[in-house]
Amino acid sequence: MSKKTGTIRVEALDEPGRYRVESWSNRKAAHLVDIFALRGNGECSCTDYKTRCFPNWKKNRETQGTESAAKLIRPYLLSGKAKANPNRTICKHIHAANWRYLLDIKPAIYEELHR
Numbered sequence: 001m002s003k004k005t006g007t008i009r010v011e012a013l014d015e016p017g018r019y020r021v022e023s024w025s026n027r028k029a030a031h032l033v034d035i036f037a038l039r040g041n042g043e044c045s046c047t048d049y050k051t052r053c054f055p056n057w058k059k060n061r062e063t064q065g066t067e068s069a070a071k072l073i074r075p076y077l078l079s080g081k082a083k084a085n086p087n088r089t090i091c092k093h094i095h096a097a098n099w100r101y102l103l104d105i106k107p108a109i110y111e112e113l114h115r
Helices: 047-064 092-113
Strands: 010-012 018-022 030-034
Touching: 010 092, 018 092, 030 092, 047 092
Parallel strands: none
Antiparallel strands: 010 018, 018 030
């Protein structure tokens, strides 16, 4: 993450829904994110996802049946010093990749709706 601007790089890869997301703590490192994995919850290669978010997703899936766990948990907060929801199923890298996807697809949706 750029200390000066508070931004991170989110790079779309050749495969739909896959992104390389810059690490918050180490600008030279990046995490691989697939926003369509796990029924749309998403998966990330970061430690937070593997140790906290994925176990929460599994637990919610087991208790909520086939309902997508992504719909059950508040999104990860990116700004300020807000504490992350301890029951979250997505990390900040998935959250960033979801925003990038939305920003990429919104113009096409707008054009389709206003034809």
